[in-house]
Amino acid sequence: MMLEKLRACWGFSPTVDRNVTRVEGFLKGKSFADLAQEHSLSKTRVRQIIEKADRLVGGGILTKAEPSSPRSDFMVAYPYVWNLAEMHRLGSVTPHHFFAELERAGSLERLVDKMKRLPWCAPTTRELARLVWLRERGKSPWPAMKRSSVAIVEPSYPADHPERGLRCQFALEPALQELAQRAAESGWTEDEIAYALFELAGARLTECQRQF
Structure with a gap:
């Protein structure tokens, strides 16, 4: 066990x-x-x-x-969440947010009910909750998250090339601009968007550094 x-x-x-x-x-x-x-x-x-x-x-x-703790119990109850998030490209931080929300809600049923009432909550966490519910119940509680139409250019350099990091920035910039624009259209200020992106990038970097 x-x-x-x-x-x-x-x-x-x-x-x-x-x-x-x-x-x-x-x-x-x-x-x-x-x-x-x-x-x-x-x-x-x-x-x-x-x-x-x-x-x-x-x-x-x-x-x-x-x-x-309830969170670790939920992790044991839903061990496939990490693979599910990876398979659907929801990011390595999203499962942590999902389990935090699940712990606060107390059950998957309550979490899904909460997200039905608050459809504007974090889209990737909401999408992961939808996928877990779909796997558990065989039906989706709401439509799938709308994906961005911006394509990410594949790397053209080997992993050890000195310009690979810069090229990655170029590849991500269009998607980042679209994300920021959509956030602004939803009512968030430029400062809020910039700070949120900074915090999310830091959280992702921290998570990567924790992996052995």
């Missing part, structure tokens, strides 16, 4: 399976040094992985287990 909960709570990460295997080894009595040697990592790196796992599941690996 501990490992299943950990897998559900880890979120977006290409190394989930490997990290869960390392935690499993630790729970079976292997030391940091043993795991470091087995997986060709430093002991510091292994400790970081185990400590993160302990935080995600609310203790029980390194520290004393705390009572399970």
Whole structure:
């Protein structure tokens, strides 16, 4: 159960399976040094992985287990949310917002009811809630989110090319301009839009840095 909960709570990460295997080894009595040697990592790196796992599941690996939180319980109940968000390109931050809203609502039914009454709430979180409801109930509670018509140019440089980052900015700029324009048309000020984009970019960067 501990490992299943950990897998559900880890979120977006290409190394989930490997990290869960390392935690499993630790729970079976292997030391940091043993795991470091087995997986060709430093002991510091292994400790970081185990400590993160302990935080995600609310203790029980390194520290004393705390009572399970509603959010982590929901993550276990809906473990496919991360893959669903990735499949539909809703962003790595959206599942966190979804589970936060789900925790506040108390149940998927209440969350969907709330979003029916507040259709202007965060579109990607709303879309993820719609997809989860569709998967659970077999029907959609509202129409799918309207996608942008702006195409994103694919990268033409290898991953290690020095200009790849700049080219990515050029590729995203049209979509960003459209997003800002739509937000302005909905009544948000330029300052609010700029600050929101800054905060969202920072949150995405932080999430990427947390992934091992």
